[in-house]
Amino acid sequence: MQFTRRELIRTFGVAGALGAFGGLPGLLRAADRERIVVWRNWSGGQSCIPADRPAPANEEELAALIRSSAGRVIRPVGSGHSFSPLVPTESTIVSVAKMSGLISHDNASLQAEFWAGTPVSQMGGPLKEIGQALPNMADIDYQTLAGAIATSTHGTGAKYGSYSSQVVGLRLVTAAGEILDCDAHVHPEVFNAARVSLGALGIVSRVRLQNRNAFRLRSKNWVQDTEELLEDMPRLIRENDHFEINSLLHSDVSVASALNETQETQTKPKEGGGDADKVNMLEGVHTRYRNSPRIQATLLNFIARHLVSFPDAVDDSYKVFANVRDVRFNEMEYEVPAEAGPACLREVLKKIRDQNLNSFIPTEFRYVKGDDIPLSMFQGRDTCAISVHQYYDLDYHNFFAQIEPIFWKYDGRPHWGKLHTLNARLLEPLYPKWKDFLAVREALDPGGRFLNAHLRSVFGVRG
């Protein structure tokens, strides 16, 4: 009979387990020297050592798990791509990764239902086979579907909402272990709240999405003066399906990206691999010339305009939207009213340059259509999403602390999956339907089983 280290400690206590196997060395041999498993997010900025890491195979196992662990905190975990501490708990983290793939679809309505653990990267292919596509996608596809909708993850495009805005139905396993189907007609108040829930209402097991017909995209990227781009922004977001700019810190230029639907049949695939070469170039310039700001700016302007190439691509939409990110970073993003976006970005870039802040990863500037979801960052207003990043190996606290007040000045709402310092007292005024969400949460989970310390602070729930 074999015992895991955890089972030994549970059965005999630490001292008993050590004694039974001749002290620590003996115990390590008995446990085949397996390391303690620390859960971390992608950036490494968040971590925890959970007591349990179950991955139920189906909804019945998930419901049984929740019922059998009454009184214990449970946090759902997706791909670990959130930068904020949504997951960490010393109790249980539950993965629905085994519930993955396309469940069903409807050709007439262009709707499709997926298991919630499906990685977004695994949705494009199956959808294409049934003639459908997600109308818009984020610029990475590492997220799981459940994680993406829990945090209102989004791409760019003034006419396109977040992933959550495409949800037309979902199934939730509640704190009582009950399975609850909801949509606009069945439990509509739960449905509306669950479309962006931070995993605080229960565990989502399946999601039905409103898609569109499959399509192809052409991506075009170019380098241009940042001020020219911001001046021309109304036209750029009006004339392009999906438009964004990435501004190089400590310089005068940005990389503009325009993605538009095309009927071109000849494929020009995106370059493989990630962005490490370009980011390493930025790091190299910043490291050597940070203390010579004028040289740094001149070099960055020249290199971006003349030495770096950004080839066009034409392919199926899901192959063009997503990028490989192989340089890890931490991120803060705020959503400001669309019309305030250019002024806010100008102030962010000026602050970074004037204060010579220690960061070199470009900002990201995108547009998202407003929606009607209580906890969505896009609730009630068309939005401009502005992100700042810090290389994972550099401290982000000082950098983000100097930028965050600028976002507050522009009435910004923090992205739920990214770093921010707001608690319930500061968040409530930003969300007109805040109390609607809290009422649903209290009704579904009065004991706070799906709340960790971060979410207790966010929702103002005492432990």
Next chain:
Amino acid sequence: MHPFLRIIFLACPLGAAACLTACGDHGPAGPPSAAAPPAAAVLSPELQAVYDRSCKNCHAVPASGAPQAGDARAWAPRIAQGADILIEHTFSGYKSMPPLGACMDCNEKQYRALIEFMSGASLKN
């Protein structure tokens, strides 16, 4: 060399940067090649399921930049670093490799078996 170009050359470690790869990258190696047939090792049905829903998303997609399953040449420099480094990168994540390899309930033995399957090599320690 023109002084300005010399500055750019000094500023940009592009030669080294160009060698860096991406998703699931466990260390230095050349660019990934198209997915070759997986190594001769056979996975249990349980681990095959883990491979299919987690590892395969990068390790069978050359554009991801990850070393491809069955590409012994791409894996060789990673394997040479030793099992401790590979397991550490699997646990903590590395470049675009997600922490815990996107398998939240896997244990160390399973990670070792999956690495051996994809690399076609035995982990020594």
